[in-house]
Amino acid sequence: MDKIRMTTPLVEMDGDEMTRIIWKMIKDELLLPYIDLKTEYYDLGLEMREKTKDEVTKEAARANMKYGVAVKCATITPNAARVKEYDLTEMWKSPNGTIRAMLDGTVFRAPIIVKGIDPYVPTWKKPITIARHAYGDVYKGVEMQIPGAGRAVLRYEPADGSEAKEITIHEFDGPGIVQAQHNLDDSITSFAVSCFEYALETGQDLWFSTKDTISKKYDHRFKDIFQDLYETRYRKTFEERGMEYFYTLIDDAVARIIRSEGGFIWALKNYDGDVMSDMISTAFGSLAMMTSVLVSPHGYYEYEAAHGTVQRHYYKYLKGEETSTNSVATIFAWTGALRKRGELDNIPELSAFAGKLEQAVIDTIESGKMTGDLALITSLKDVTKLNTLDFILAIKEKLEELLK
Ligand code: NAP
Ligand code: MG
16 A cells, blocks of 8 residues: 655654653554654653753744644653652743643643443533633732731723722721732633634534623623624624534533533633533543644644643553553544644545544444553443553554555
């Protein structure tokens, strides 16, 4: 068989620990034999980040902006223990945070659904994709502990020197607490554009929910920005394609989600998205089956797995012990990126290959061959638990059948 040719390189961001091991296996077994893989390689492994003073992360993000599509391996976000372990000169920032800030993107997380790994909510038949706004609110909030009686105020001083605005937060009689949050019209607009664009691209309805009945200025601003964009830029296309943009109060949304079949995107403010994405991913069965894509309003895409570097498995691997690490989300990061590259460069064979590889993954699991994390939760009988490499080789076998 001739290998599938590519025209534009994918930006490849390598990473750390067990996912770095899986990364190479996926390339060697599932991609390189079939694709004349063109990538521009950036090593975001912690050692290279230290060596380059984290410049490599920024270079990779700039390459993402140049070529449009990237695929990223999970990376370590250093904490105090990692600074010691890797002898770091600085506690480098989260690469995901750096890339997201440079691309101005929104992260969409969606579960991969297979028979035998059943969601805890029996009505859920299709994925629910969470879009979390990743700027501001309580994450950039300022807080104060109030020691005793006194007045707390919210004050704005216009840069042009015009009259300041001030409102009383509360007249305290005794001790208490206050908090102030902010957000930016630009950031909310980017978030909304990414959500509408991604909905159109994936052909899914878009839901958005806040608490605008209580937060009549703050949350209401989010609602208005989404609604204005919808009316001025998206309504026509959504209606032509029979798609829906649906705004509802967050408590109503939560109730409807539980009763729904899934199959839509749920856009959420920063805190709501933080909380709900953990609920949704757990309810769908496994973090190892969760994909993640960063979509920028300028049309850049970065695909990755939602899980981390699976450190515990890596230390077993280093000791020569057998591991059974699930590679599904990392494989889907590659297929997501390859399909997108195929679409942008008009290489249908590349997109078709991505679809077949995804099918091979699903067929493998549904035939009872899976990694330990899934074997623990599956409803299938006669399951074979495979080690990390054997699972990838089982997928390869299915893939070869599908490619015939
Ligand atoms: P993790 O790597 O997601 O793993 C946590 C646990 O979840 C694992 O120990 C394992 O459970 C299970 N698990 C996750 N992915 C799995 C897979 N593919 N196959 C099988 N089991 C899987 O989270 P962590 O251990 O908290 O974080 C490790 C490192 O990842 C940290 O340095 C963190 O900074 C980084 N991280 C990176 C990203 C990213 O790059 N996007 C995201 C999150 C975390 P068992 O041990 O019970 O088998
Ligand atoms: Mg969370």
